[in-house]
Amino acid sequence: MKTALTIAGSDSSGGAGIQADIKTMITNGVYAMSAITALTAQNTVGVQGVLEVTPDFLAMQIDSVFNDIRPDAVKIGMVSSTELISTIADKLIHYKAENIVVDPVMVATSGSKLITDDAISALKEKLLPLATVVTPNIPEAEVLSSMKIESAADMIKAAEMISKAYNCAVLCKGGHNMNDANDLLYSSGEYRWFYGKRIGNSNTHGTGCTLSSAIASNLAKGEDLSISVEKAKNYISAALSDMLDLGAGSGPLNHAFDL
Numbered sequence: 001m002k003t004a005l006t007i008a009g010s011d012s013s014g015g016a017g018i019q020a021d022i023k024t025m026i027t028n029g030v031y032a033m034s035a036i037t038a039l040t041a042q043n044t045v046g047v048q049g050v051l052e053v054t055p056d057f058l059a060m061q062i063d064s065v066f067n068d069i070r071p072d073a074v075k076i077g078m079v080s081s082t083e084l085i086s087t088i089a090d091k092l093i094h095y096k097a098e099n100i101v102v103d104p105v106m107v108a109t110s111g112s113k114l115i116t117d118d119a120i121s122a123l124k125e126k127l128l129p130l131a132t133v134v135t136p137n138i139p140e141a142e143v144l145s146s147m148k149i150e151s152a153a154d155m156i157k158a159a160e161m162i163s164k165a166y167n168c169a170v171l172c173k174g175g176h177n178m179n180d181a182n183d184l185l186y187s188s189g190e191y192r193w194f195y196g197k198r199i200g201n202s203n204t205h206g207t208g209c210t211l212s213s214a215i216a217s218n219l220a221k222g223e224d225l226s227i228s229v230e231k232a233k234n235y236i237s238a239a240l241s242d243m244l245d246l247g248a249g250s251g252p253l254n255h256a257f258d259l
Helices: 017-027 055-066 082-094 117-130 138-145 152-166 207-220 225-241
Strands: 003-011 031-042 047-052 073-076 100-102 169-172 183-187 190-194
Touching (some): 003 055, 017 031, 017 207, 100 207, 117 138, 152 183, 183 225, 190 225
Parallel strands (some): 003 031, 003 073, 073 100
Antiparallel strands (some): 169 183, 183 190
16 A cells, blocks of 8 residues: 655644545545644634644654655645754655655735745745645745736746746646636646636635645555646545535535545
8 A cells, every 4th residue: 555644734623734634645545644743723713723843753753654654655734933844854855755745835815924934935945845746826826936926827937937946846726816726737847737617615624735635645656746636636626516514614625525
């Protein structure tokens, strides 16, 4: 059985973060493992508290995984401090990790910044150059490319800039009032559009975590990047279409729709 490791924060309500990643990996046919960067007290309404782990303990978790059940792919989610980003990068280099998917969680859907400028710099300098693919949404792609994105042509230009700057593939996610969930994959100088139909479901808590974990799962199974993205998009569309409705705010999607 192929294996995947998620390095991310825990979501106590189970809709995003580590919990979403593990559910996604299992339902996409790989064995899931985790290294937790932070505990959060959160639900569909918001985040009530965050308790970050120490760099040493994060390193210990990653060592424990790689020294026993080596992951075939690694997904990295929200990491909010420079020290933790450095720890992850050092370990991935040490173990020569493969199939690294980085979901650069920097900007909330509301537009507010989630991590410090120092951490963004560390992410750019240390983690993105190790990535097989990075999966920014429009606001995150604007931060990484230092340009405003207002059209499909802008998405292509920004993705090309990010890809060349960090020598990785880029999946620039649409939505954010720009288009009907159309995503752009830019890899090795070529691009491909993945056209999605916007699903009338306001319960989208954890969609970014889920998409990046599904891509990592497919890469772990040996699929090429383009097929991995296509299958991940199909999975997330079906999970949203199941219309699960939990919580008072933006609820989770149904990761287990197919069980």
